[in-house]
Amino acid sequence: xxxxxxxxxxxxxxxxxxxxxxxxxxxxxxxxxxxxxxxxxxxxxxxxxxxxxxxxxxxxxxxxxxxxxxxxxxxxxxxxxxxxxxxxxxxxxxxxxxxxxxxxxxxxxxxxxxxxxxxxxxxxxxxxxxxxxxxxxxxxxxxxxxxxxxxxxxxxxxxxxxxxxxxxxxxxxxxxxxxxxxxxxxxxxxxxxxxxxxxxxxxxxxxxxxxxxxxxxxxxxxxxxxxxxxxxxxxxxxxxxxxxxxxxxxxxxxxxxxxxxxxxxxxxxxxxxxxxxxxxxxxxxxxxx
Amino acid sequence: xxxxxxxxxxxxxxxxxxxxxxxxxxxxxxxxxxxxxxxxxxxxxxxxxxxxxxxxxxxxxxxxxxxxxxxxxxxxxxxxxxxxxxxxxxxxxxxxxxxxxxxxxxxxxxxxxxxxxxxxxxxxxxxxxxxxxxxxxxxxxxxxxxxxxxxxxxxxxxxxxxxxxxxxxxxxxxxxxxxxxxxxxxxxxxxxxxxxxxxxxxxxxxxxxxxxxxxxxxxxxxxxxxxxxxxxxxxxxxxxxxxxxxxxxxxxxxxxxxxxxxxxxxxxxxxxxxxxxxxxxxxxxxxxxxxxxxxxx
Numbered sequence: 068x069x070x071x072x073x074x075x076x077x078x079x080x081x082x083x084x085x086x087x088x089x090x091x092x093x094x095x096x097x098x099x100x101x102x103x104x105x106x107x108x109x110x111x112x113x114x115x116x117x118x119x120x121x122x123x124x125x126x127x128x129x130x131x132x133x134x135x136x137x138x139x140x141x142x143x144x145x146x147x148x149x150x151x152x153x154x155x156x157x158x159x160x161x162x163x164x165x166x167x168x169x170x171x172x173x174x175x176x177x178x179x180x181x182x183x184x185x186x187x188x189x190x191x192x193x194x195x196x197x198x199x200x201x202x203x204x205x206x207x208x209x210x211x212x213x214x215x216x217x218x219x220x221x222x223x224x225x226x227x228x229x230x231x232x233x234x235x236x237x238x239x240x241x242x243x244x245x246x247x248x249x250x251x252x253x254x255x256x257x258x259x260x261x262x263x264x265x266x267x268x269x270x271x272x273x274x275x276x277x278x279x280x281x282x283x284x285x286x287x288x289x290x291x292x293x294x295x296x297x298x299x300x301x302x303x304x305x306x307x308x309x310x311x312x313x314x315x316x317x318x319x320x321x322x323x324x325x326x327x328x329x330x331x332x333x334x335x336x337x338x339x340x341x342x343x344x345x346x347x348x349x350x351x352x353x354x355x356x
Numbered sequence: 357x358x359x360x361x362x363x364x365x366x367x368x369x370x371x372x373x374x375x376x377x378x379x380x381x382x383x384x385x386x387x388x389x390x391x392x393x394x395x396x397x398x399x400x401x402x403x404x405x406x407x408x409x410x411x412x413x414x415x416x417x418x419x420x421x422x423x424x425x426x427x428x429x430x431x432x433x434x435x436x437x438x439x440x441x442x443x444x445x446x447x448x449x450x451x452x453x454x455x456x457x458x459x460x461x462x463x464x465x466x467x468x469x470x471x472x473x474x475x476x477x478x479x480x481x482x483x484x485x486x487x488x489x490x491x492x493x494x495x496x497x498x499x500x501x502x503x504x505x506x507x508x509x510x511x512x513x514x515x516x517x518x519x520x521x522x523x524x525x526x527x528x529x530x531x532x533x534x535x536x537x538x539x540x541x542x543x544x545x546x547x548x549x550x551x552x553x554x555x556x557x558x559x560x561x562x563x564x565x566x567x568x569x570x571x572x573x574x575x576x577x578x579x580x581x582x583x584x585x586x587x588x589x590x591x592x593x594x595x596x597x598x599x600x601x602x603x604x605x606x607x608x609x610x611x612x613x614x615x616x617x618x619x620x621x622x623x624x625x626x627x628x629x630x631x632x633x634x635x636x637x638x639x640x641x642x643x644x645x646x647x648x649x650x651x652x653x
């Protein structure tokens with residue numbers, strides 16, 4: 068039973084949080100959408116003028132935009148399943164019963180504590196074509212050195228590797244929690260029925276944690292969709308726009324070319340895409356229950 | 357049918373029982389080798405960066421390319437990189453961020469737990485609407501709304517100020533969620549009897565609820581502190597002035613200004629990374645609960 072309060076008490080408790088959320092999150096969300104319909108006025112000092120959908124058609128006519136869309140699609144189709152599968156694998160390994168497993172689990176958790184830009188700085192030096200540790204190892208074992216971030220063919224894959232160093236351990240936290248929620252009785256029953264490890268995984272474990280797998284896949288998709296810092300620090304969208312993800316493209320337009328209007332249009336569109344993804348997620352999760 | 361299953365079971369048990377000891381030992385050893393290899397792969401960048409940060413500049417990459425095991429040990433040990441970055445104000449940046457982090461934890465902690473308390477313990481008109489505000493902000497990645505937020509901060513004249521770094525990070529929808537879930541499981545009788553004894557809601561919150569909310573407070577403290585300590589892009593936009601420099605900016609600013617001083621870049625990275633790692637390891641259970649528990653709903 069909760070107390071039905073006639074007083075202002077709950078509103079007083081809520082006031083600071085709600086006001087801050089509205090000012091710093093809700094209003095900027097609407098402003099992004101509104102901004103996308105305006106452009107800087109050609110008449111000096113008169114601020115913004117309404118341009119309606121002209122911003123949008125201007126962007127749609129720009130091949131750089133379409134290139135960044137295709138790079139983002141390609142990136143998303145690889146990075147999200149990859150991170151989800153690796154995270155599940157890491158969780159299965161970290162969740163076994165073995166003495167000293169807690170120690171290993173702590174080590175696997177360490178990248179989660181490291182900030183994205185520190186990870187990017189360290190990895191950026193490690194994948195340096197002429198001095199980096201990775202090529203240093205490749206030389207030692209007799210393999211050809213790789214160009215990594217300096218090649219249009221490898222840059223995006225290298226970015227994926229770098230962000231997965233944090234992403235995989237992070238998402239594995241969710242899978243470890245899910246695995247610990249599986250009742251041991253259902254696993255034991257399957258073993259008694261003669262299931263091997265693979266059958267145990269595909270027939271018992273994965274169906275049981277399917278909602279979490281979906282959640283991780285979708286949350287990961289949303290986060291990687293707005294990936295920005297590694298691109299800004301490592302490649303600035305290059306070489307030859309091969310890592311020019313849409314989030315970086317909005318930054319380039321807004322902050323480097325000073326075209327906040329077209330930058331906001333793109334942000335508004337990304338917003339709509341994310342809302343669609345979230346809508347699909349709740350539909351799928353509901354039909355799963 | 358039944359006999360079939362039983363014989364299957366027997367076979368299976370027989371196989372398991374008859375697995376020779378030596379095979380078991382080998383399986384076990386393989387398992388540990390896999391665990392160690394994964395641990396090594398995960399920790400490798402930090403091992404190298406740590407040892408290279410204690411190496412003179414001209415030898416930073418010496419054992420990395422071509423690779424030698426010495427890359428993981430500071431064989432030419434020197435603290436020159438650390439001394440240099442502290443001379444250039446890295447300590448100041450660490451103190452700035454530490455202060456900001458503590459302020460965020462204390463002020464943000466109150467603001468978020470108050471909201472969580474209200475959602476968990478009261479029924480009031482507009483509750484659904486207000487909760488949906490929290491829900492919406494939880495699902496919108498804050499990077500998407502960064503430009504209007506930046507323009508707002510600019511219009512307020514807050515560029516290069518402490519409040520620009522602090523205020524937008526205080527209300528955190530994940531933590532509001534988490535607190536409201538935590539307070540919902542709180543025994544109602546305790547609160548009721550305190551109210552009957554004439555305690556005000558503020559007294560209930562401070563004297564009864566907070567003292568037994570230690571797990572929640574550790575979780576939210578970790579999340580808020582790490583959020584502030586690891587934030588990079590927002591400070592880059594709103595507080596580029598060296599007086600307000602935060603630790604993550606101090607790391608990468610040396611990329612741009614001192615392109616070639618690699619060992620200092622790595623020393624800064626290590627200092628920026630070590631604090632969250634040391635905080636996370638002893639409290640990992642709380643961190644995991646916070647991250648995983650908050651979004652399970």
